[in-house]
Structure formats: structure tokens, C-alpha cells
Amino acid sequence: MASTSHDAAPQKKPVAIITIGMAGSGKTTFVQRINSYLHSKNPPSPPYILNLDPAVAQVPFDSNIDIRDTVNYQEVMKQYNLGPNGAILTALNLFTTKFDQVLGLVEKRAETVDYVIVDTPGQIEIFTWSASGAIITDAIASSIPTVIAYVIDTPRTTAPATFMSNMLYACSILYKTKLPFILVFNKTDVQPHDFAIEWMKDFEAFQEALATNNGTMDGDGESTYMHSLMHSMSMVLDEFYQNLTAVGVSSMTGDGVKEFFEAVEASRAEYEKDYLPELQRSREMREQALQEIKDDSVNRLMKDLELDKAKGGLRERWDPNEDDDEDDDSDMNIIDRVDDAWPGQYIDLTNSGKSMGSNWPRPA
């Protein structure tokens, strides 16, 4: 039936912006800038902010959910005898076990916010190449429209080789997450990003830049290995650029932030048209695979029970309703800073397995 003007308009979901970038590229400053931009809109549209960096000393914005309220990164280092990166990863893993609660809080606010902003750990690979980073990204993306904002330190990307390494990294994240992707060329107050746009649009211009850089020829006038490699890779990247939106931003001055949000809105449409059906298809496949595993386990359990019966019955009857899960850690809750007073409830790693009744995974 055709919809009438009396039909309620479909409820617009907020867009999640997951901010990823190399250490020092300006992620936190960027999040602060887009946060203040949204606050200064008329009417103001304060975002819902998640800080997933356990090691950050200070954040210049008020985050609604902060990983530091749940996991004490310094304690993780001590208790697990880890270095800083291992501790950040372990803290993220611990936090991920509670991410269903985080999603619940985000969904509760979905009607009142337009944007959910996620700041990720400084060491990019901790988020992009860890299981917990993938779980968090998938969980958010299957709940609300999600875009990746890949923050690039523009002044440090002017050399063709550095530019290409950065683009290759972005390319790997795009293919891993399969989410709408915005390249945010940050720090344009120091270095305008025109050169990057030109290299992305004009293959020949990038080849020329490669050739004018030292080291393209060896002593015999042959193209060096590095040059040939970069030439081949830039051909691959040419295809990748077609799927990207690039904006130049200065998180310092606020230049380009409006254009960034225009790109985010365009990505929302892209998410709904291209990514959502794909996500749903992969979710169905995952569920089907899970169901098959469950069915197989039940079948094997039934066979075991048959065997047990034949041997004289079960010694102890298992009651599926009985809550005998020793790992029950439901008393640890993620807090929404708006609802609860800070400081929050740390996961007490010193008494893990005792006071909380949980057995956190310890490294072997």
C-alpha cells in the first residue's frame, strides 16, 4: 500500500563515526573539533561519544562512555605483566566482553542523538588488526549506520612513498571493515591537501611525483625495485580511490568540518544502499553456521545421554534453568557518565576470579 502523509516518518538513526588513524595523526583533536562543531550548531546537536583509548591521559571532550571507567590500564599492565601495547590490547579485549552493554546504552540514546563518535586507541593496529576491534566495529555497524573516518597527518604524507603506504593501510581497513570510508586529510592549516587529491585523481601526476623522487633508478639506469613496486601498487590503488571520499580538515582551526559532515551524510545513504544488505547477508550466513554448530553439539549431547542412560542413568541431573555459571560477571556494568557519577566501576583485576566471580583470561 502506498504511504500517505499521515504515516509516521521512519525514525532517522544516528550515524556512528569510528575515528581511526596513525598515532599522532590528530584523532583526538579531530573528535574534539567535530564535537564542538555539533555543539555549536543551531539547534545544538551534541553527539554521543565513546572513548576506547584506555591509555590516553586526558581527553579534551566529555565522553559518555569511557573505557577508562571500566578497565584500569595501569592495573592491567601490572597484573598481566605486560608492556604498554599489550596492556592496551588486553584492556580492549576485557572491555569488548561488555560491549553488549555499551550497545544497549547507545541504542537507548539513538532517538535523541544524530551522531555517535568513537575515538580509538592511539596505536592503530590495536584496533584495526585485533579481534576486539573487529567485534566492536561489527557490533556498532550492525546496529546503526556507521562510517570510518580515517585521519591522515597531511604534512607527514607529502612524500609519494609515505602517501602510498598510508593509502595501502587505508585500503586494507576498507576491505576489512567493508564500511563507508572517508579519508580525512588533517592539519590542512600546516599543509593543504590538494597534492593528495591530485595524486588520487590523476595517475600520471602521481607517477611523475614518484619519478622526481630520488632513488627511482639504480647505477645502471634501471628502474629500482622500490620504484617498480610502487608503480605496480599505485595501479592497484587507482581502483581503490574510486570507492573513497576525501576531505581536508584542520582540527586546529575547524576548516573543512562542514564538508566532513556532508561526506558523512552521503555515507549514510551509501551504508543503507550498499553495506546494510551485505551486512545482513553475512549475518544470516553467520547465524546459519552457528545454528549448524549448535545442532551438531545438541546431537552429540543427545548421543552421550543415550550412552549414559544405557550405563545406568545420569549421576547428576543438569537443570538448564539453574544458574550455576561460575563465570557470571553480570555485576560489572558499563556506565553512561550522564546517568552515573564518575569515577566508574573498574574491573578489579587484583581480585579477578574472587570478588567478581569471573576468570579473566590470563596469558599463558
Ligand SMILES: Nc1nc2c(ncn2[C@@H]2O[C@H](COP(=O)(O)OP(=O)(O)OP(=O)(O)O)[C@@H](O)[C@H]2O)c(=O)[nH]1
Ligand atoms: N597544526 C595542527 N596540529 C594538529 C591538528 N590536529 C592535531 N594536531 C596536533 O597533532 C598532535 C597529535 O594530536 P592528537 O589529537 O593527540 O593525535 P592522536 O591521533 O589522537 O594521537 P594518539 O592518541 O597518540 O594516537 C597534537 O600536538 C595536536 O595539537 C591540526 O589540524 N593542525
